[in-house]
């Protein structure tokens with residue numbers, strides 16, 4: 001089956017249309033086109049800014065769609081896969097588009113540990129968790145590590161034990177679980193990178209459908225790794241009144257009782273990444289580098305616009321849940337944000353959902369602002 005994405009056309013097996021875990025054939029998930037469109041725009045924006053960056057490694061190639069699209073953008077592409085059918089298909093797909101590139105039948109970790117190779121950008125887009133590739137990626141990438149995680153249930157605490165095992169963190173299945181998953185992933189990646197004296201700075205992150213995607217710019221001094229670790233801490237959630245509170249540091253403990261409603265079901269997650277999950281200027285630049293031939297242009301543009309304007313608050317509220325608790329009907333989001341801003345609180349929409357918002361205000365302050373506006 002022929003598939004066109006952006007400027008390229010590739011062949012994928014018919015059987016792979018079913019998405020992750022398709023019974024036969026090389027993997028190809030059409031639903032990840034948005035992820036790949038944004039990746040191409042990131043490569044354009046990053047390549048313009050860091051002109052010397054030219055070597056891109058698609059660590060888990062499958063059909064080669066990412067590597068082929070990167071090669072079409074002028075990147076010097078290497079791809080790897082442990083599946084011989086995938087390697088042969090990825091090679092064919094480069095040829096089909098008259099593009100150069102190297103496709104290796106090799107474990108991505110072995111390629112990353114090859115002392116004769118250096119990559120500026122490494123893209124890890126595996127089945128499930130990226131953790132098996134994280135050490136090698138951070139130990140051996142120059143500039144940018146791009147990571148997809150599709151194991152959102154462990155990451156957000158819905159599969160608690162596997163989340164603890166895999167991510168060396170305590171995830172909690174709170175009502176803002178998608179952001180919980182992102183911040184648990186960022187915490188694990190920051191701690192993994194720190195082992196190699198590498199500091200990570202997330203320049204763009206999004207949680208879309210059932211995956212988390214993040215782009216981490218790297219700095220290669222021990223002090224950079226220390227600075228990244230300083231962005232870690234714990235977050236406490238009260239499931240009754242939706243109060244949440246966070247504090248930086250790795251040694252903070254659990255909370256006894258909610259300071260807002262007095263409830264005793266407060267849950268603590270950590271260590272999670274409390275720092276910025278994106279760089280607004282970079283996100284705006286990436287948005288400018290989207291192009292209309294991309295299949296998910298409109299959605300990618302809207303997602304990036306929302307992310308660029310998101311406050312750097314490490315969790316978010318669900319406006320409808322708050323109104324339900326107050327026994328009132330929710331008002332339009334723009335009006336609601338205006339109420340918070342009029343009361344002196346910064347507030348923004350978030351790409352985590354249309355009924356969700358970010359603010360530094362706590363639940364008591366939010367309620368006061370709404371009451372004062374009535």
Ligand SMILES: C[S@@+](CC[C@H](N)C(=O)[O-])C[C@H]1O[C@@H](n2cnc3c(N)ncnc32)[C@H](O)[C@@H]1O
Pocket residue numbers: 027028029032036059060061062063064065066080081082083086106107108109125126127
């Ligand atoms: C989710 S698919 C990749 C999808 C692809 N990046 C895309 O955008 O369509 C994961 C691929 O990783 C490959 N893989 C699994 N373990 C690997 C390893 N250790 N090194 C390299 N590739 C591996 C699998 O064979 C599979 O083709």
